[in-house]
Amino acid sequence: MSQSDSDLIPVAGNGLLHRRLFLKTGLAAGTTLLLAGTTGSAAEKPQRDPWMRMPGAPMSPIGEPSGYEQNLVRAPIGSQPGTAGTGVSRTPLQYLDGIITPSRLHFERHHAGIPDIDPDLHRLYLHGLVERPLAFDLAALHRYPQVSRIQFLECSGNSAALAAPRPVAETCAAIHGLISASEWGGVPLTVLLEEAGVKPEGKWLVADGADAAVMSRSIPLSKVMDDALVALHQNGEPLRPANGYPMRLFLPGWEGNASVKWLRSLKVTDQPAMTRDETAKYSDLRDDGVAELFTFPMGVKSVITSPSPGLSLHGPGVYQISGIAWSGQGRIRRVEISADGGASWAEAALDEHVLPKCLTRFRAAWRWNGGPAVLMSRAEDETGSLQPDRDAALRGRTHAFYHFNGVQAWQIDETGASSNVYA
Amino acid sequence: MSQSDSDLIPVAGNGLLHRRLFLKTGLAAGTTLLLAGTTGSAAEKPQRDPWMRMPGAPMSPIGEPSGYEQNLVRAPIGSQPGTAGTGVSRTPLQYLDGIITPSRLHFERHHAGIPDIDPDLHRLYLHGLVERPLAFDLAALHRYPQVSRIQFLECSGNSAALAAPRPVAETCAAIHGLISASEWGGVPLTVLLEEAGVKPEGKWLVADGADAAVMSRSIPLSKVMDDALVALHQNGEPLRPANGYPMRLFLPGWEGNASVKWLRSLKVTDQPAMTRDETAKYSDLRDDGVAELFTFPMGVKSVITSPSPGLSLHGPGVYQISGIAWSGQGRIRRVEISADGGASWAEAALDEHVLPKCLTRFRAAWRWNGGPAVLMSRAEDETGSLQPDRDAALRGRTHAFYHFNGVQAWQIDETGASSNVYA
Numbered sequence: 001m002s003q004s005d006s007d008l009i010p011v012a013g014n015g016l017l018h019r020r021l022f023l024k025t026g027l028a029a030g031t032t033l034l035l036a037g038t039t040g041s042a043a044e045k046p047q048r049d050p051w052m053r054m055p056g057a058p059m060s061p062i063g064e065p066s067g068y069e070q071n072l073v074r075a076p077i078g079s080q081p082g083t084a085g086t087g088v089s090r091t092p093l094q095y096l097d098g099i100i101t102p103s104r105l106h107f108e109r110h111h112a113g114i115p116d117i118d119p120d121l122h123r124l125y126l127h128g129l130v131e132r133p134l135a136f137d138l139a140a141l142h143r144y145p146q147v148s149r150i151q152f153l154e155c156s157g158n159s160a161a162l163a164a165p166r167p168v169a170e171t172c173a174a175i176h177g178l179i180s181a182s183e184w185g186g187v188p189l190t191v192l193l194e195e196a197g198v199k200p201e202g203k204w205l206v207a208d209g210a211d212a213a214v215m216s217r218s219i220p221l222s223k224v225m226d227d228a229l230v231a232l233h234q235n236g237e238p239l240r241p242a243n244g245y246p247m248r249l250f251l252p253g254w255e256g257n258a259s260v261k262w263l264r265s266l267k268v269t270d271q272p273a274m275t276r277d278e279t280a281k282y283s284d285l286r287d288d289g290v291a292e293l294f295t296f297p298m299g300v301k302s303v304i305t306s307p308s309p310g311l312s313l314h315g316p317g318v319y320q321i322s323g324i325a326w327s328g329q330g331r332i333r334r335v336e337i338s339a340d341g342g343a344s345w346a347e348a349a350l351d352e353h354v355l356p357k358c359l360t361r362f363r364a365a366w367r368w369n370g371g372p373a374v375l376m377s378r379a380e381d382e383t384g385s386l387q388p389d390r391d392a393a394l395r396g397r398t399h400a401f402y403h404f405n406g407v408q409a410w411q412i413d414e415t416g417a418s419s420n421v422y423a
Numbered sequence: 424m425s426q427s428d429s430d431l432i433p434v435a436g437n438g439l440l441h442r443r444l445f446l447k448t449g450l451a452a453g454t455t456l457l458l459a460g461t462t463g464s465a466a467e468k469p470q471r472d473p474w475m476r477m478p479g480a481p482m483s484p485i486g487e488p489s490g491y492e493q494n495l496v497r498a499p500i501g502s503q504p505g506t507a508g509t510g511v512s513r514t515p516l517q518y519l520d521g522i523i524t525p526s527r528l529h530f531e532r533h534h535a536g537i538p539d540i541d542p543d544l545h546r547l548y549l550h551g552l553v554e555r556p557l558a559f560d561l562a563a564l565h566r567y568p569q570v571s572r573i574q575f576l577e578c579s580g581n582s583a584a585l586a587a588p589r590p591v592a593e594t595c596a597a598i599h600g601l602i603s604a605s606e607w608g609g610v611p612l613t614v615l616l617e618e619a620g621v622k623p624e625g626k627w628l629v630a631d632g633a634d635a636a637v638m639s640r641s642i643p644l645s646k647v648m649d650d651a652l653v654a655l656h657q658n659g660e661p662l663r664p665a666n667g668y669p670m671r672l673f674l675p676g677w678e679g680n681a682s683v684k685w686l687r688s689l690k691v692t693d694q695p696a697m698t699r700d701e702t703a704k705y706s707d708l709r710d711d712g713v714a715e716l717f718t719f720p721m722g723v724k725s726v727i728t729s730p731s732p733g734l735s736l737h738g739p740g741v742y743q744i745s746g747i748a749w750s751g752q753g754r755i756r757r758v759e760i761s762a763d764g765g766a767s768w769a770e771a772a773l774d775e776h777v778l779p780k781c782l783t784r785f786r787a788a789w790r791w792n793g794g795p796a797v798l799m800s801r802a803e804d805e806t807g808s809l810q811p812d813r814d815a816a817l818r819g820r821t822h823a824f825y826h827f828n829g830v831q832a833w834q835i836d837e838t839g840a841s842s843n844v845y846a
Contacts, residue, residue: 040558043556049687051538051540052538055508057536063666064664066661068541073484073485074482076481088482095661098656099606102525108486114482116474117474133464133466135464135468139462145445146445212475238518353571
């Protein structure tokens with residue numbers, strides 16, 4: 001296989017190519033670009049393949065994935081023996097592409113399992129420091145003005161495995177799979193608060209879930225007035241039970257736990273409730289002994305999903321590097337890739353949709369020479385925040401667990417296999 | 424229930440309200456907006472609901488929809504008795520919201536069923552008027568630069584039921600459900616054509632599918648060079664078999680049939696192949712006896728999905744009207760709603776993401792007085808094309824079947840029920 005070297009001049013160390021290969025204008029050169037991934041000649045084309053010799057399967061009420069795609073599952077992990085509903089299951093990031101996470105593969109984090117809620121019996125109670133305490137059923141909520149937006153949700157404990165003293169031998173999903181993105185639709189919470197009439201002393205909103213653990217979090221009203229939703233839809237359809245059916249709080253860009261699932265009660269208060277779920281958990285102990293309470297926005301972050309552990313390269317040549325970047329503060333401005341462990345960086349191409357508080361898909365073309373390489377990505381958001389390297393992200397956080405957003409490094413060895421390393 | 428009339432001044436006949444109710448600035452008025460949909464007082468709030476008394480279901484590899492949501496299915500309809508794989512199944516539009524269609528509910532239109540393709544054995548052959556005839560396997564394609572974009576796919580036979588002389592008593596899905604939108608990801612076809620090297624006399628591309636019917640369509644190279652994909656991913660995961668697994672052609676904004684599923688062969692030619700699938704079908708006979716061949720782009724169109732047949736209103740008051748608009752030529756610029764059968768129109772609010780060649784979700788607030796009403800929507804795209812009314816859409820098309828994009832009207836009767844009418 002030949003390559004036109006003039007189109008493949010590296011722009012950073014160890015074979016990273018220019019991102020114009022992903023732009024329409026970059027493809028009009030009229031010369032061969034890669035020839036790296038071709039597998040044969042069309043002269044071999046047989047008249048028919050086996051599955052063309054008889055009619056295929058009939059249409060169906062539900063279109064299921066191919067039986068050949070057995071990797072498209074989450075791996076549930078319980079926190080405690082004997083408590084099957086407590087723990088996490090992670091999105092299989094390394095087998096996905098684009099920015100939408102299929103709803104059935106959205107990550108889970110539950111504290112007392114998934115309640116089986118009858119939507120006709122469920123109510124949302126809005127009370128506390130309001131003029132008119134109200135109760136809404138699902139049919140009532142559907143009559144209100146709604147909006148929909150594509151945004152990410154990330155558990156604040158995501159990527160905490162990178163704080164381990166030695167690199168864990170795990171996949172991208174196992175380390176980073178508590179991040180997903182969906183189209184979330186529902187009623188802006190401002191509309192419902194207008195209905196109830198917030199009293200002047202109301203400053204916080206305490207949200208309770210209808211799970212057996214009664215997940216409870218305090219949210220400043222300023223965020224609620226900005227962009228909070230009572231979400232009813234995910235990716236076009238009603239929420240699924242694992243994501244809060246029939247309704248959940250959705251707080252764009254904030255730690256996932258605060259977007260209370262199975263939302264049942266919203267109480268307007270003059271101060272935070274200091275619930276178990278925001279004091280015993282979801283706060284970080286600093287090295288000076290002070291706990292960081294109410295660390296809501298998730299930091300700017302990125303990770304290469306392919307290649308990554310479990311996805312091997314097959315021989316030297318050109319490959320697509322692909323990954324996701326996001327920030328709780330807004331849009332992603334830029335993602336850079338390194339193939340030499342951070343010694344040099346090349347700018348990645350971003351897919352067309354760069355949306356606020358959403359996953360952004362980035363890509364780069366890389367000519368692997370068959371030798372060792374360390375792949376890394378780092379993102380910058382529109383506020384100028386830059387994803388820190390691992391050391392900087394850990395500084396002052398000896399006892400911290402949540403909100404880790406340091407750079408991930410994948411080591412590629414001579415066989416083409418990838419592994420988690422600290423670079 | 425009281426309403427603050429100052430915030431609810433109609434802007435068009437029969438109760439249509441101003442779209443500022445859907446804008447953040449329109450909600451900061453500090454006064455009660457609706458109170459139309461509230462169902463009680465939070466004073467009734469019980470301590471616990473039944474499903475809060477014990478731990479819920481454990482986490483799982485796959486997050487399924489709620490068992491209470493039995494409407495989230497497609498209804499397969501065969502074209503011919505005894506040929507289960509020939510026909511359509513439609514997206515249940517009236518039970519969905521937002522712009523993403525869940526992949527399992529994407530519409531189907533097959534001509535010989537769904538082939539069960541082994542992805543390791545499948546090849547894409549690129550041949551004809553090229554310098555280097557090539558064959559690609561799936562692993563090879565994954566190494567090429569890719570992109571992803573959220574765009575619609577519409578069968579050119581969608582909405583043809585509105586050409587019937589009398590209005591059919593059907594749902595929104597049954598009339599308009601051959602439209603869906605997904606995030607489509609894959610390799611720009613320009614990249615692969617560069618690899619093969621198109622000869623100067625190459626002007627068309629003939630695409631064949633690996634189904635038993637060998638679906639075959641001719642595509643002008645100008646479209647291919649513009650934005651055609653060899654799609655590998657839909658909504659973040661590998662394509663599902665009903666949508667072309669392991670790969671399909673995707674031609675943004677063009678009639679769905681041309682986006683050949685189970686893509687197997689791409690042959691560069693100097694003229695169209697005039698295949699069965701582009702002459703006997705998918706062309707429209709004009710009243711002057713001339714057939715319109717190669718009518719590729721889908722026109723500007725919209726439909727109200729809620730309320731619509733099967734979704735009843737429950738008593739007078741304020742309701743959200745919601746629907747989808749799209750155009751094969753680009754972005755939606757504007758959608759207007761009428762509640763009086765087209766006598767007057769109000770501008771609808773558009774959800775945040777207005778993407779090119781994609782569904783756009785529109786919404787309006789409407790105060791139903793309990794009397795008869797006829798709801799309609801009409802869309803305009805960024806090129807200035809305006810969706811025609813039904814009469815104009817049918818003009819000169821006595822024998823035509825495909826590409827109908829006239830305005831849909833739903834009659835609301837005094838019971839709150841909706842039905843298909845010609846207004």
